[in-house]
Amino acid sequence: MNPFDRKNFNYLTRRAHSLQDRALDRFSGRRNLVIAMTIPILLTACDVPGPEARRQALHLPPPGFKGIVEKGIEPFEKYCMVCHGVKGRGTDQGPPLIDRVYRPDHHADLSFHIAVRDGVKSHHWRHGDMQPIPLITPEETEHIVAYIREEQRRVGIE
Numbered sequence: 001m002n003p004f005d006r007k008n009f010n011y012l013t014r015r016a017h018s019l020q021d022r023a024l025d026r027f028s029g030r031r032n033l034v035i036a037m038t039i040p041i042l043l044t045a046c047d048v049p050g051p052e053a054r055r056q057a058l059h060l061p062p063p064g065f066k067g068i069v070e071k072g073i074e075p076f077e078k079y080c081m082v083c084h085g086v087k088g089r090g091t092d093q094g095p096p097l098i099d100r101v102y103r104p105d106h107h108a109d110l111s112f113h114i115a116v117r118d119g120v121k122s123h124h125w126r127h128g129d130m131q132p133i134p135l136i137t138p139e140e141t142e143h144i145v146a147y148i149r150e151e152q153r154r155v156g157i158e
């Protein structure tokens, strides 16, 4: 069971609270009191998923990871070019990523990570939806972003 799923989390929280109540009811010994008092502390620690869990859930590379233009070419050609075209110039299957609509302040780097993790419902163009691309790693996506940003700058999209 995934403890970060809200339903499961609520269930686990309720279970832990009832264990805590039972421990408090049953024992008044010092050791058991310590155990009973520790449970809420553990619960608080579990409350918020840690930065590592959030990073993985968002499909992001580790903090400080920098995409490298040259390393983006291969994964782009392997996973994206069929729709987004040679050097991201678009095809009839997908829009050009070298377009002002995808400039950094309108589609931040995060939107690329979300696009490969979740896919994209058609909203800007008429090519249909983009499916998620589960095989790609967050690091590869970051390299692709570096490559696409470089191609955008080349034609004056900043």
Ligand code: HEC
Pocket (backbone or CB within 6 Å): 076, 079, 080, 081, 082, 083, 084, 093, 094, 095, 107, 111, 112, 115, 116, 120, 121, 122, 123, 124, 125, 126, 127, 128, 129, 130, 131, 133, 136, 144
């Ligand atoms: C099967 C075709 C297809 C493939 C493969 C594909 N895309 Fe897309 N992608 C699309 C289409 C179609 C859209 C446009 C949806 C719209 O806005 O109408 C899109 C949109 C996007 C967007 C815009 C997201 C947004 O928030 O509007 C990004 C970023 C993107 N793709 C990145 C990628 C990357 C990176 C890859 C490769 C890892 C990739 N795509 C592979 C079809 C594809």
